[in-house]
Structure formats: structure tokens, C-alpha cells
Amino acid sequence: MAIVFQKPHGLTDKAFHYCPGCTHGIIHRLVAEVLDELGIEGDTVGVSPVGCTYNNYEYFNCDMVQAAHGRAPAVATGLKRSLPGKTVFTYQGDGDLAAIGTAEIVHAATRGEKITTVFVNNAIYGMTSGQMAPTTLVGQTTTTTPFGRKPELHGYPVRVCELLSTLEGAVFVERVAVNNVQNIKKAKAAIKKAFQVQQAGLGFGIVEILSICPTNWGMSPAKSLEWLEQNMMEHYPLGNFKGKDLEV
Amino acid sequence: MGEKLLMKGNEVIAEAALRAGCRHYFGYPITPQTEVAHYMAKKMEQIGGVFVQAESEVAAINMVYGAASAGVRAMTSSSSPGISLKQEGISYSAGAELPMVIIDIVRCGPGLGGILPAQCDYFQMVKGGGHGDYNLTVLAPCSVQEMYEVVVGAFNIADRYRTPVVVMGDGYLGQMMEAVEFRDEEPIAKIDKSSWAACGHKMEREHNTITSIYIEADVLEAHNNKLQAKYREIEKNETRVEEFNCEGADVIVTAYGTVARIVKNVIKDAEKEGIKVGLIRPITLWPFPSESYAKYADKVKGFLCVEMSTGQMVEDVRLAVNGRNTVDFYGRTGGNVPSQSAILEEVRKIAAKKK
Numbered sequence: 201m202a203i204v205f206q207k208p209h210g211l212t213d214k215a216f217h218y219c220p221g222c223t224h225g226i227i228h229r230l231v232a233e234v235l236d237e238l239g240i241e242g243d244t245v246g247v248s249p250v251g252c253t254y255n256n257y258e259y260f261n262c263d264m265v266q267a268a269h270g271r272a273p274a275v276a277t278g279l280k281r282s283l284p285g286k287t288v289f290t291y292q293g294d295g296d297l298a299a300i301g302t303a304e305i306v307h308a309a310t311r312g313e314k315i316t317t318v319f320v321n322n323a324i325y326g327m328t329s330g331q332m333a334p335t336t337l338v339g340q341t342t343t344t345t346p347f348g349r350k351p352e353l354h355g356y357p358v359r360v361c362e363l364l365s366t367l368e369g370a371v372f373v374e375r376v377a378v379n380n381v382q383n384i385k386k387a388k389a390a391i392k393k394a395f396q397v398q399q400a401g402l403g404f405g406i407v408e409i410l411s412i413c414p415t416n417w418g419m420s421p422a423k424s425l426e427w428l429e430q431n432m433m434e435h436y437p438l439g440n441f442k443g444k445d446l447e448v
Numbered sequence: 449m450g451e452k453l454l455m456k457g458n459e460v461i462a463e464a465a466l467r468a469g470c471r472h473y474f475g476y477p478i479t480p481q482t483e484v485a486h487y488m489a490k491k492m493e494q495i496g497g498v499f500v501q502a503e504s505e506v507a508a509i510n511m512v513y514g515a516a517s518a519g520v521r522a523m524t525s526s527s528s529p530g531i532s533l534k535q536e537g538i539s540y541s542a543g544a545e546l547p548m549v550i551i552d553i554v555r556c557g558p559g560l561g562g563i564l565p566a567q568c569d570y571f572q573m574v575k576g577g578g579h580g581d582y583n584l585t586v587l588a589p590c591s592v593q594e595m596y597e598v599v600v601g602a603f604n605i606a607d608r609y610r611t612p613v614v615v616m617g618d619g620y621l622g623q624m625m626e627a628v629e630f631r632d633e634e635p636i637a638k639i640d641k642s643s644w645a646a647c648g649h650k651m652e653r654e655h656n657t658i659t660s661i662y663i664e665a666d667v668l669e670a671h672n673n674k675l676q677a678k679y680r681e682i683e684k685n686e687t688r689v690e691e692f693n694c695e696g697a698d699v700i701v702t703a704y705g706t707v708a709r710i711v712k713n714v715i716k717d718a719e720k721e722g723i724k725v726g727l728i729r730p731i732t733l734w735p736f737p738s739e740s741y742a743k744y745a746d747k748v749k750g751f752l753c754v755e756m757s758t759g760q761m762v763e764d765v766r767l768a769v770n771g772r773n774t775v776d777f778y779g780r781t782g783g784n785v786p787s788q789s790a791i792l793e794e795v796r797k798i799a800a801k802k803k
Contacts, residue, residue, distance in 0.1 A: 212655075242651035245518070248659075257657045263646035265517045266659035268540050271510040274502065278514025278522065279646070281498045282472055286648045304510070307503035 210235035214258045221414040221421025223378045224252060224320065228259055230378075230388045231291070231318060234395055235262060244287040245279050247272040251293040252326040270301020273308035276315045287398055289316040295325045298334040298358050305364070305406075312369030312403040316394045319360060322411040323432060330416030334358045337431055342416075357435060361408050365441040372397040372405035372443030375436060379410070379425045383438070390440075396448035405443065410436055450632040457592045458483035458525075458622040461551055461615070462491065464599035465523055467634045470549070471497035472522040474511035476504055476530060479563045480619040481553035484525040505530040509537030509550075516546040517658040519645030521603055525551035527619075528569050529560060532577065538612055539578025542675070543660030545644075547606035549599070550584075550614045553622035556783050564783020565619030567705060570760035573614050574734045581672055583679045585686060586614045586733040588704040592626035598731070604637040605686055609678055610644075616733065618756055619783075620706045682735060689737035690729040697726030699798045700744055702765055703754045704730050707786060711754060714791045723799045733761065741768035750774040750798040754786050774798075 207213075210232030218224045235241045244262040248254055250269035257264030267275040272290035280288040297305050297319050308315065324342055325331040331344040335357050339348045349357075364370045372394050376387035387409055394405035410432050412424035419427060455463070462484045465473070473488040485501065492499035498515070502508035508524045515522035526534060531552045541548060554569045556562040571577070573586050585605055587598040595617060602613040646656050662668035690708075693715055694700055701711045708729040718725040726748070728740050741751070750773055753762040762777045769775050778794045780786050 241649075243648040245646045245648060247514075254661060255663075257655075257659060261655050263649055263656045264658070265514065265646045266544070266657070266661060267513070268510065268536055271506070271513075271537070274507040274510035275514035275517070277500065277507075278472070278474065278511035278516070279518050280514075281500060281511070282515040282518035282520045282522070283647055303503055304507055307507065310503075311500075 208232040208236045210241050210261050212259055212261050216259065218252065219415040221412065221424065223411040226378045226384060227318065227320060227409055227411065228256065230384070230391055231289070232260065233388060234392045237392065238395060238399070240287050240395070243285070244289065245283065247276045247279070247288070247290040249290070249292040249296040251296050253291060253293065254327070256291055270296050270299070271304055272296065272301065273304040273313070273315070273317065277308055277311070277313050280313060280315050287316070287395060289318060289395070291318045292320070293326070294321045294323065294333045294335040298360055306367070309364050309367045309370040309404045309406070312371070314398050314401055315404060316398045317406040318391065319406055319408045320411045321360070321408055321436065322413040323357070324413050324416050326413050326416055337435055359436060361406070361441050364406060369404050370406065370442060371403035372446060373441040375408040375410065375438050375441070377410035377428065377433065377438055379428050393448065397443060397446055400448045402446060410438070450630045452627055452629040454625055455592065455628050456483055456623065456625050457595050457617065458553065459487045460592050460596050460628050461525065461599055462487035464596045465549065465603070466491055467630065468521065468600045468603040469636050470521040470523050470603060472515040472520050473498065474500045474502055474508040474515070474522070474524050476502050476508050476526065478527045478530045480555055480565070480622050481525050481527045481551065483622070484551060505533035506536065509534040509541070512548050513537055513541055513544070513546060516541065516548045517646045519641035519647050521607070523549040523551065525553070527553050527555045528557050528566070531569060531572060535572065535578040538584065539580050539582065540660050541612045542578070542582035542584065543580060544658050545610040546612065546658065547610050548612050549602045549606055550612060552614060552616045554616060554618050556781065562783055563619070565706070565756065565785070566781065566783065567618050567707070567756040568760065568781065569616060570733065570755070570757060573616050574764070582675060583734050584612055584614045585682055585735070586616055588616050588731060588733050589621060590705050590708045590729065592621070592624065592628050595621060596628050596630065600634050604635070607637055607639040609682055611678065611682070618705050686732060687735040687737050688731035689740050690727070690731060691740055692727040692729065693724070694726030694728065694744055697724045697744070698749050699723065699752060699795050700726040700728055700748050701752045701754060701791065701795065702728040702741070704733060704761065707754050707756060710786060710788055711791065713788050714795060717788060717792050718795055723795060725795055736764045736768065738764070738768035741765060742770070745769050745772040748773065749801050750776060752776045752778060752794050752798055754791055755779045756785060757781060
């Protein structure tokens, strides 16, 4: 019998702990499929963040390093500078990357570190139970914006790809979403390209993935996907910001 | 021994690290340790090593965390306010059992304090400035020559026990020039890190994980117990102290770093007055050489602890003496140094006590 579909080798057999409807599982699979397709699982070191995926070192089959909150790009810098021939990636959420770790991500990109960042933007803090993230949309209700995010009180949601695109060291920058099959395929292609850009030694690469958090958004998974399409995509337009035509 | 050079303490730190096989340095500028970075920036580029000027001390220690995770000898250097920033990463490194060397050339605090020499980082290094149950091995040299020796030794201790090791010197030790004699070959401990390092498994083994998080109570407790067992081993094997002139002493003065050198002059002055003064100089601030104090606790008229702080190490001296004798304290701060005459005056008071 021919095998037409199976779990990528880049994932361990450990069952995910994520909430029902969470899209981290899809994104984990995409990263693992890319590790498989590029044949780099044995030559890759990943960096786990603080947040819902703090323990994704249990799920990825490559060597993994767990980092302090927001520090993953600095840890990845130390790893890559010590292992220049290996592939190094960080997997970070919006609180980790765009709040407490803003300095680390900006400067890793500024230096053009040859690492890849998988950035999951679900517009909320998941693990600590639904607080406002830097990416929370105006008007969005969270446990720390109980009456909605108001610009005059809470400022505006940060667009990470647009921000990092201004830096010479960031050579591949793309925003994708995992809301439907078509976009999931595009997301995988972007992740793969970002890894290839690193392998070619061209500089820093980031893929921002618009994602959902049904538990903390207080919606069903289906409703959450609708909300992502109707609200997040307007503020966070999908597309490639840099590096689309890089030869890898 | 090999070549003898006149060098600044901070440069010797860098040279010693290079001789110990360190090829990965991550730092952020701060007075009075910046010459370490200057030396490293030049040398690493010449020899194909790694020098990264990080965006902050927070980032620098996390770069060391990453490099140490990969299994290479890595280090950072800073001074007091910078070390405060590194404490998060230091706690994580202790938890994740990562070998690394952290240099602290101490200046005055609190806050920005001042750039002059001090010893006010004893608490934050010896007692753990970061969160959690951990100990850093803390080495405190008193000369540029000893700086060289302890920096090389620090890398060996770090690798042997999978633990962060600190070399702490007051600003004078970083800034002053002294003769230093280098060995032709360093005693580098060859430690195989392949069983735990995150450096790519080449599809030949299960994947390695570096982490400090253990969500289940019993698992974390077992991990903490393992760390404690390691610390007991370090206490047993790595405690270092200089006892000078202590047999038959009337008074024992205790000090580390630059202050201990001043005390040696006080010993000569006191002798002229018929007072026999001994010196206990901890070389490891942790593990603390408590036994040296216990040994003399019933034999002397009293102890005097002298520091360039308002009294930090003195707490460990009192614990070591355990109420069996008096432990007086004399300290100066703000960049001021305890003078020979002021220390002698304190010694006279103790010597005048009836036994």
C-alpha cells in the first residue's frame, strides 16, 4: 500500500497540548515539513520562546534551546555564530517578539543575523490568559483592555513586517496567514524560502503568520477564522515585503 | 613559565580567555571593563573568532546562553549596572546548566553610582542576583597575575560542572597595569559536550534540548536537587583561600581583591607595634572558605572584615565564625579605598581587647 500522507519526521510523536482550534499545530507541521523537504533536521537548532509554545522543543525533532521571554533572537545569534554551518530558527509569538523582545528582534535583523524567525501573530497573549498584545487591534477586547483597545490609552497595534522591512539586514520579510488551505500553502512556501535564504547566507529572514486564538478571543474556531479575515487582514496586509525575488 | 609582559588587568582577562580556548565573546560597553571588549574585538577578528557587540547586556548574556548551548567556550564581561541587567540570563544559564564565564569588574552603586572601583557586587554575585535556588562559582583575584590564572581556571570549572562561573574584581584590578607571566601551554580541561549540546544531531541521536523550565513540581524539585548536589561537589573540590600569617595571630583581618593587598601592608605596620595580624583572603567567594575562619575562631582576639562596601562579605564571615568570636567591620564606598592607617587603627582596637 502506498503512503500518501504522514506525520513529518521533523515532528516527534509527542501529542500537542494546544487548545482546540489553535493554529500553532498547523504552523508546527509546516516548519517540520520544511525541515523534512530541505533534509536539514539533523543540522538545525531551533529556539523556543516563552508563551503557549514554550515547550515546542518537545515537538520539533531537531536540537532545541529554550530561551527567556523575548530573548530568542539573541540566543539564536549566539547559536548561529557558534554553528555557522547549521540552520538556526526562532519560533516566537507576538508578546515575546513585539513587546518584551523588541530590542532583540530589531537588532538581530539590523545585524543581518543569518537566522530565520517564525513569528506567530494572534493579536493577544495566549498563555497568560488573553491580555493585550502589541498587535491587539484597536477596539479589540482583552483581559487588560476590557472595554476595547483605545489608541489614546493603549496606543496602536504594531506592524512588525513593515517595521523590519526598513532594515538592510532583514532580507526576507513576508506576512502570511493560516486561515484556509490556499493560504496555508503560501505560508509553507514562505517558511521554506526563508530557510533557504538563511542557507544561502543572505541575511535575516522573518515570516509573520496571522493566526487565531479561539480560547482567548472567546469565539469558536470557525468564527475566529472569520474574525481574522475580516479584521486582522485589513490592519496586517498579507504579502511579501522583501526578498521575493532572491535567488536561493 | 613563558613570556612576561606588563599589561592592564582588563587586557589580561581577554588574553587569558583566548589562551583558555574561548573563541566566542559577547559584550556591551561599560566602564571600567571596556578594555576587555576592545582587546577581544581586535583579536577575534585576527584569529577568526567571534566578537559581537550586543545591543544590551540583556542580549549579550543571552548570546552567551546560545553559544554555550552549542557547546563552545563562551564569555561576556561587564560591570555592576550591566551585571544587574544580565541577572535574568544568568539565572536561566544556571537553571539550564550552561558552562560560561562572566567577568564583573565592579564599580560603585547603587544605581548608576559611579565608575570608581568598589566591592559592592558581593551580594548580587555570591547570593544570586537572579531568581531561584542556584549558586555561581565566584572567583576573586587580587592581582593581574592571579587574574590570568583564575580566568583560565574559570573555563575549566565551568565545563567540568556545566555551570556559569564568575570572575569578580574591583575596578582597580581591571584598570591597573602589572607584570604578568604567561604559561607556554594552558591546562585546558577537555570535556566532551556532545551528550547534551544543541549543535545538530545529524540524524545520529535523539534531539538534545537545553531548557530551564520544568512544569511538574516533582520534576523541577529533582532538577533543583541535582543542581544542589553539583554545588556540594564544587564546594568540596573548588574552595580556594589564602591564609597568611594566621598561626598565633592576635587579630585576623579578612579581605579579598585589592583590599587584601592593603591588609598585607597593615600586617607589617602592626608587627612593629607588637601586634600579630593574620589575613584570610578568600579566592573563591562562593564556595566560601568557612573552615578557615572556624579554625581560628577560638584562637584570636577578634576578626576584622574590610571591604570596599558597607558590609557584604562580612555576613558570610559572621556565619563562618558562628558567634564564637567578634567580627568587626570597616568599609569605604563611593570609590574610596580603606587606607592602611585606618585599617591599622581598627586592628589596634581589637588587639587592645582582653582575651
